[in-house]
Amino acid sequence: MRRLLTTGAIALAALALGAASAETPEQLPSHEWSFKGPFGTYDRAAAQRGYQVYATVCSACHSLEMLSYRNLEQLGLTENQVKGLIADIQVDDIGDDGSTIQRAARPSDKFKKPYPNELAAASANGGKAPPDLSVIIKAREGGPNYVYGILTGFVPFDKLTPEQIKDANVTKDDNYNKYFPGHRIAMPPPLSDDKVQYADGTKATLAQEASDVVNFLAWASEPHLEDRNRTGVRVILFLIVLAGFMYAVKRQVWADQH
Amino acid sequence: MASSSIPAGAHGDPTRRDFLLVASGALAAVGGIATAWPFINNLNPAADTLALSTVEVNVKPIAVGQAVTVKWRGKPVFIRHRTEKEIKEAEAVNVAELRDPETDDARVTDTAKKVRREWLILVGVCTHLGCVPLGTKQGDPRGEYDGWFCPCHGSQYDTSGRIRKGPAPKNLAVPEYLFTSDTLVKIG
Amino acid sequence: MASQHGAPPVFNNKVIAWIDHRLPIFSYLEKEYHTFPTPRNFNYFWNFGAIATLMLVLMIVTGIVLAMNYQPNAELAFASVERIMRDVPSGWLIRYMHMTGASFFFAAVYIHIFRGLYYGSYKAPRELLWMLGVVILLLMMATAFMGYVLPWGQMSFWGATVITNLFSAIPVVGDSIVTWLWGGFAVDNPTLNRFFALHYLLPFIIVGVVALHVVALHVHGSNNPLGIDPKGPQDTVPFHPYYTMKDGFGVVVFLIIYAGFVFFAPNSLGEPVNYVPANPLQTPNEIVPEWYLLPFYAILRSIPDKLGGVVCMFGSIGLLFVLPWLDTSRVRSCTFRPIYKWFVFALVVDVLVLGYCGAHSPDAVLDVGIKIPLLLVAQLGTAYYFFHFLILLPVLGKIERPLPMPPSIADAVLTKKAG
Numbered sequence: 001m002r003r004l005l006t007t008g009a010i011a012l013a014a015l016a017l018g019a020a021s022a023e024t025p026e027q028l029p030s031h032e033w034s035f036k037g038p039f040g041t042y043d044r045a046a047a048q049r050g051y052q053v054y055a056t057v058c059s060a061c062h063s064l065e066m067l068s069y070r071n072l073e074q075l076g077l078t079e080n081q082v083k084g085l086i087a088d089i090q091v092d093d094i095g096d097d098g099s100t101i102q103r104a105a106r107p108s109d110k111f112k113k114p115y116p117n118e119l120a121a122a123s124a125n126g127g128k129a130p131p132d133l134s135v136i137i138k139a140r141e142g143g144p145n146y147v148y149g150i151l152t153g154f155v156p157f158d159k160l161t162p163e164q165i166k167d168a169n170v171t172k173d174d175n176y177n178k179y180f181p182g183h184r185i186a187m188p189p190p191l192s193d194d195k196v197q198y199a200d201g202t203k204a205t206l207a208q209e210a211s212d213v214v215n216f217l218a219w220a221s222e223p224h225l226e227d228r229n230r231t232g233v234r235v236i237l238f239l240i241v242l243a244g245f246m247y248a249v250k251r252q253v254w255a256d257q258h
Numbered sequence: 259m260a261s262s263s264i265p266a267g268a269h270g271d272p273t274r275r276d277f278l279l280v281a282s283g284a285l286a287a288v289g290g291i292a293t294a295w296p297f298i299n300n301l302n303p304a305a306d307t308l309a310l311s312t313v314e315v316n317v318k319p320i321a322v323g324q325a326v327t328v329k330w331r332g333k334p335v336f337i338r339h340r341t342e343k344e345i346k347e348a349e350a351v352n353v354a355e356l357r358d359p360e361t362d363d364a365r366v367t368d369t370a371k372k373v374r375r376e377w378l379i380l381v382g383v384c385t386h387l388g389c390v391p392l393g394t395k396q397g398d399p400r401g402e403y404d405g406w407f408c409p410c411h412g413s414q415y416d417t418s419g420r421i422r423k424g425p426a427p428k429n430l431a432v433p434e435y436l437f438t439s440d441t442l443v444k445i446g
Numbered sequence: 447m448a449s450q451h452g453a454p455p456v457f458n459n460k461v462i463a464w465i466d467h468r469l470p471i472f473s474y475l476e477k478e479y480h481t482f483p484t485p486r487n488f489n490y491f492w493n494f495g496a497i498a499t500l501m502l503v504l505m506i507v508t509g510i511v512l513a514m515n516y517q518p519n520a521e522l523a524f525a526s527v528e529r530i531m532r533d534v535p536s537g538w539l540i541r542y543m544h545m546t547g548a549s550f551f552f553a554a555v556y557i558h559i560f561r562g563l564y565y566g567s568y569k570a571p572r573e574l575l576w577m578l579g580v581v582i583l584l585l586m587m588a589t590a591f592m593g594y595v596l597p598w599g600q601m602s603f604w605g606a607t608v609i610t611n612l613f614s615a616i617p618v619v620g621d622s623i624v625t626w627l628w629g630g631f632a633v634d635n636p637t638l639n640r641f642f643a644l645h646y647l648l649p650f651i652i653v654g655v656v657a658l659h660v661v662a663l664h665v666h667g668s669n670n671p672l673g674i675d676p677k678g679p680q681d682t683v684p685f686h687p688y689y690t691m692k693d694g695f696g697v698v699v700f701l702i703i704y705a706g707f708v709f710f711a712p713n714s715l716g717e718p719v720n721y722v723p724a725n726p727l728q729t730p731n732e733i734v735p736e737w738y739l740l741p742f743y744a745i746l747r748s749i750p751d752k753l754g755g756v757v758c759m760f761g762s763i764g765l766l767f768v769l770p771w772l773d774t775s776r777v778r779s780c781t782f783r784p785i786y787k788w789f790v791f792a793l794v795v796d797v798l799v800l801g802y803c804g805a806h807s808p809d810a811v812l813d814v815g816i817k818i819p820l821l822l823v824a825q826l827g828t829a830y831y832f833f834h835f836l837i838l839l840p841v842l843g844k845i846e847r848p849l850p851m852p853p854s855i856a857d858a859v860l861t862k863k864a865g
Contacts, residue, residue, distance in 0.1 A: 038710050066528040070309050108309040131722070134528065138713060139721035181731075224531070224538045231539070232709025239702045242289060245282040246695040252278055253691045257486060257683065258863075286694075296536035300511050305533035 026178050028145040029152070031211065035144075035218055038233065041226050042219045044076045049198050050216025051075065053209050055085075056196045058133065061125065061187075063113040066134035067220055070107035074223055082107050128186050137214070137221040144214050149179035151210035154189040312446035314438075317377065325394040327382060330445050334382035335433060336394045336406070337443075340417065345375050347404060348418035358429045362418040365429070368443075369436045379435050379445065380419040384408040386426040391415060406430070478664055483682035484689055485670035487855050491565075492668070492689075493696030494558040499656065500697055501551035506649050508544040516596065518642035520635040523598035524723045542712040548590055549715045550704050552738035555583065564790050566778030567669040573770035575662040580766045582655050587739065587763075589648040592641040594736060595633075599720030604733045606633045606641075612746070615753040632726065672858055673778025674851060681855040732807055740804030741797045745831065747808050748824035758828065765835050772835055774843030782849040786842050793834050800827040 034043045051072065054064065072082045089105040091112050105112065115121035121129035131139075140146045155164075157172040168183035170176050177185040191209045198204050219225075303311075313330045317337060320326055325338035340348075348362040367373050384391050386408065392398040393406035393415075401407035401414035403422045408414070413424030420429040435445045457463040457472060466472040515534050517526035530537035559579070562568050568576035595606045610627050614620040629636030667676070676682050683689075707714065715737060719730045735743050742759050749755035765772070780787035803824035812818045852858040 066525065066532065068306065068309065070305075071532070106314075108306070135721045139718050141718050143718075228538065228542075228709055228712075232705065235705045235709065236702060238285075238289060238292075239698055239705060242282070242285045243695065243698040243702060245278065245285055246691070246698050249278050249282050250691045250695045252275055253687045257688070296539050297507065297511055299535045300537065300540060301514070302535050304515070304529070304535065304537070306529065307533075 028142045028149045028179060030145055031148050031214075033144050033215075033218070035215075035225055038229055040229060042075075043215055045200065046212045046215035047075050047219045048077070048216075049196075049200065049202060049208075050212040050214070050219075051085075052198060053191070053196050053213040054133070054216055057190050057209075058213065059112075059114060061114055061121075061130040063115070063121075063132045064111040064134050064220060065113055065132055067111050068107070069105060069109055069111065071220075071223065073107075075219065079107060126186060130187065133217055133220065135221045137218045144218050146179065147217060148210050148214045150177060150185070151191055151213070152207060153178035153180070312444055314442060314444045316442055318441040322376070324396075327394050328445070330381075330433065334390055335445060336378075336380045336382045336419075336430075338378045338380075338394070340376050340378050344404065344417040348416060351416065351418075351420070356429075357421050358427070360418075360420060360429055365418050365420075365432050369434050372437065374437060377437075377443070378417075378419060379432060379443070381431040381433055382406075383431070384410065384413055384426055385421065385428040385430065386411055386413050386424070391430070478685075479690075480684060480686045482664070482667075482685040483676065483679065484668055484685045485676055485681060485855055486683045486688070487670050487672060487859055488668075488689065488692070489671050490696055491557065491561040491671075493693050493700075494554050494561065496693040497697055497700050498551065498554040498558055501547055501554055502649070502652060502656065505544060505547050505551060506653075508540050508547060509646070509649065511540050512544055513646065516642075518596070518639050520598060520638050520724070523596060523638060527597045539708075542708050546704065546708045546712055546715065548593065549736070549738065550700075550707070552586065552590070554700070555586065556738070559583070560790075560794065563793070564780045564787070565669055565671055566673050566773070566775075566780070568770045569773065569778050570770065571666050572662075572669065575659060576770060577767050578655055578659040578662060580763065582652055582659060583766075584763060585648055585652045585655065587742075589645055589652070590736065590738070592645040592648075595638060595641050596645065597720060598638060598724045600722045600724055600728075600730045601717050601720040601733065603633060603724035603726065604729055605735055606637065608733050609735075610637075612752070612756050615756045617753070634726075669778065670855060671779060672781060672852065672855055674855055674858075677854045677856075734805055737801065737805070740802075741800035742804075744800040744804035744824045745828045747804070748821065748828045758832075762828075762831060765832075769835065769839075772839045774840050775846065775848070776843075777848040777851070782851050783846060784849055785846050789834060789838060789842070793831070796827050796830045796834070800824060800831070803827060 034041060034046075054062075069082055069086050070079075072085065073079060077085070086105040086107070089112055090102040091105045091109055093101055093103050095101040115124060115129075118129050137143050137147060142149070155176045155178060157170070157174075157176065160170070160176055164170070164176070164183075168176060170184055174184045175186070175188050176183055191206050191213075193206050194204050195206075196204050196209060202208060222228075311331060313328060313335075315326075315328055315337065317339070320337060320339045322339050323341045325336055327334045327336055329335070338344075345362075351362070353359045353361055362375075363373060366375050366378060382390050382394070387410065389408055389410035391406035391408040391413070393400040399407045399409075401423070403414055403416035405415040405417045405419060405422075408424065408426070411425050413426035414422050415426075415430055416422050418429075419432070421427070433445050435443050437443050457466060462472050512530060515526060515530045515537065517523055527541065530541050532538070562576060562579070591605075591609065595602045610624055610633060613623045613627065616623060625631065627637070628634070629640060670676075717734065722730075734740070742762060745762050746755045746759040749758050775783065775786065777783055780790055803820050806820055808821045808824070810820045812820055812823060852861065
């Protein structure tokens with residue numbers, strides 16, 4: 001048994017030493033996130049601000065179609081507050097005579113899509129549809145750090161070094177991003193200082209906006225995270241206790257054989 | 259089930275051995291039930307279904323004497339804006355003679371205990387075998403009691419939705435509803 | 447109520463006796479799972495059959511519950527999985543249990559297979575038992591492959607495309623077979639729908655083969671770490687309570703690790719790109735299967751010829767069927783095979799290395815001071831794998847001098863106690 005473990009360990013160590021090289025862009029910024037780790041929770045205030053950023057800036061191009069407006073109640077808002085937030089949103093519906101009408105959004109509606117379908121989204125955005133953000137944090141290697149990096153990693157053309165321009169083959173019409181693979185991203189820098197007027201009065205720097213919207217999107221990707229963490233702690237503690245008992249029973253049963 | 263065939267080990271005395279077994283068994287059983295619960299709960303209505311468990315209706319466009327049908331929890335709900343005549347007819351009935359005795363007042367009270375006689379809200383499902391009675395749309399037959407008429411087997415309901423004639427055993431059901439303002443009612 | 451060896455059980459409870467007289471389930475349980483003589487020297491590797499069975503049951507239960515909300519339609523599948531994760535009560539838990547459960551089911555089965563390889567459990571008279579096990583492994587791989595397609599993410603779609611395209615390598619009928627598999631001209635809704643039907647069906651076939659596997663086991667009883675047959679009651683203990691309780695303990699420890707992944711790292715064994723909805727017009731940078739299929743994927747890609755790659759990949763599992771005849775050693779357990787045991791460890795390392803190769807692009811280069819192309823590593827790994835089974839095993843069995851073996855299990859246990 002011991003021999004097996006040693007052999008396995010040596011093998012794994014050898015693999016770890018020689019990392020297969022692949023195209024890796026710059027090291028992602030490592031930001032502290034409140035939801036990381038086994039005891040992580042969502043910063044609801046940040047997520048509410050992040051919703052504001054999404055609603056003001058991102059929702060013009062990015063859908064959030066797996067969520068419904070009522071989900072916002074999980075961020076600490078009451079049903080009436082949610083109704084207030086969506087008061088100005090008009091959604092399509094079918095009237096009593098069968099024709100398409102517009103009506104005010106209800107909490108039970110899914111988030112309104114900026115484009116009616118994928119093709120419309122692509123043709124309005126230079127041939128590539130802006131991705132839906134419902135699970136974006138889980139859909140990208142590096143998760144929240146990646147998304148934060150993208151939002152804060154734009155470098156204006158005039159600030160680029162000649163090596164960067166040559167390596168990425170970038171012109172002044174492109175958007176250069178430090179963390180996007182290939183560095184040329186179709187999306188122009190979406191955030192800037194004071195782009196959003198926060199309801200809670202927090203100063204809206206670019207970094208703050210980016211951090212808040214990542215908090216919001218992290219919650220959007222994994223709304224049951226806190227439940228999962230809490231249940232996990234209880235389950236594992238229970239199983240450890242049960243394992244202890246089962247081990248004692250096993251020893252008891254085998255006592256006459258050892 | 260086999261009686262305990264755990265041999266008495268060199269170390270264990272019966273009380274300690276039993277405690278271990280019972281405690282482990284109990285823990286495992288608790289664990290089993292705790293594991294089964296999410297699976298059973300999984301079949302309960304999902305959040306999106308629950309979100310549609312209430313429907314809000316703006317009754318302002320419904321003129322006196324008019325009625326509309328809305329969909330609630332997959333079923334039709336009739337909302338009738340009753341005329342004075344219809345209200346008087348409903349109140350004049352001798353409740354003791356009804357198959358399913360209920361006063362008209364009881365059938366037009368919302369969950370905040372407020373009575374609005376002009377608004378009659380009913381689940382439009384005949385209590386006989388589940389057809390949708392006629393009487394909501396303009397020109398529909400209403401039966402002898404000026405309420406609703408079920409074409410399937412001839413049940414007839416009055417202006418309070420109570421069964422008067424025909425095979426249906428009970429009055430048309432009144433769902434829980436609440437007038438959140440004079441023109442907005444939340445059903446369910 | 448416990449019976450003597452060989453005597454039919456007598457039940458005091460009248461209801462049980464009535465049922466048993468008509469359908470002898472209780473006698474069966476009594477004989478096969480209570481008094482059943484089991485070698486007394488099992489180590490914890492022998493837990494993994496029970497653990498694998500538990501995982502099979504868990505996968506079926508979570509799967510059926512998921513099927514109540516999953517929509518097997520290309521337009522609806524991805525969104526239905528997200529609905530399960532968000533709106534369905536405890537849906538997130540059951541989805542993560544099913545997702546992680548697949549990995550842990552394979553982990554348990556791979557450890558179970560390792561036990562078989564190291565201790566010679568595949569040797570006479572257990573050849574058919576072993577072959578049934580290989581059938582179970584193949585069914586599991588098919589089930590897992592189809593299951594991974596169901597969420598209809600980018601990797602679901604493109605993994606399905608790559609693997610179904612392999613069949614076009616078959617001469618003459620290859621392309622027709624692929625069209626037949628797809629139900630169309632590419633992986634699309636018909637493919638998804640049929641994969642769902644088959645993914646639902648196969649696990650119940652696995653249950654049937656597992657039943658045969660266990661019946662076959664009980665004919666001659668279990669192997670043991672010494673590879674020596676039990677000679678009498680001094681070499682065995684009744685299955686209950688000795689192994690029911692030991693398995694119970696092992697199962698709980700396994701569940702702790704499983705719970706750790708389910709609750710705290712549910713996506714760590716998967717690919718982020720599968721959270722991007724399937725797009726037939728855009729291929730992800732790397733197409734990789736789940737970790738438990740990586741070694742076979744590496745073998746596939748190590749052969750430059752397409753048909754050759756397919757043959758080697760299926761061949762690498764196919765040769766397991768004839769393993770009992772490839773191994774010419776008269777000694778079962780590696781405990782007494784001082785040379786071969788190191789080759790078993792080498793095989794484990796080889797499979798891990800192949801897995802690593804499968805996870806990376808074949809163009810990648812391993813940098814350990816000198817640059818080694820990963821493709822070469824995969825080819826060496828594949829070569830060793832086939833060498834191990836087709837050349838090493840038959841030859842070594844004949845020339846290896848085994849260590850002296852104790853006369854019986856009881857003797858070995860007593861010597862160990864005294865020593």
